[in-house]
Amino acid sequence: xxxxxxxxxxxxxxxxxxxxxxxxxxxxxxxxxxxxxxxxxxxxxxxxxxxxxxxxxxxxxxxxxxx
Numbered sequence: 001x002x003x004x005x006x007x008x009x010x011x012x013x014x015x016x017x018x019x020x021x022x023x024x025x026x027x028x029x030x031x032x033x034x035x036x037x038x039x040x041x042x043x044x045x046x047x048x049x050x051x052x053x054x055x056x057x058x059x060x061x062x063x064x065x066x067x
Contacts, residue, residue, distance in 0.1 A: 004043035006067045007052060009033060012060050021064070024052060031055065041066070 008021040022033035023041030031052055034041060044052060049065075056063045 004045055005049065005065050006041035006043055007049065007063055008041065008066050009052075009056055009061045009063050012062055023066075024063075043067075 007024045009024055010019040010021045013019065022035075023039060024044065025032055025034045025038055025040075026042045026044075026048075053063060055061075
């Protein structure tokens with residue numbers, strides 16, 4: 001069963017500021033954080049979510065499921 005869900009990400013807290021959660025969107029180059037121009041997140045399947053988790057862990061980002 002494939003479950004689709006939206007995710008949000010932000011840099012891990014490092015004491016340098018308040019980081020806001022941004023929706024994860026798909027782009028031709030891969031995943032990106034949404035911006036003021038594209039605020040709605042894309043739905044990701046289980047394999048995409050697993051890949052995103054690895055990218056976030058590797059690059060110091062927190063990840064949460066929002067739907």
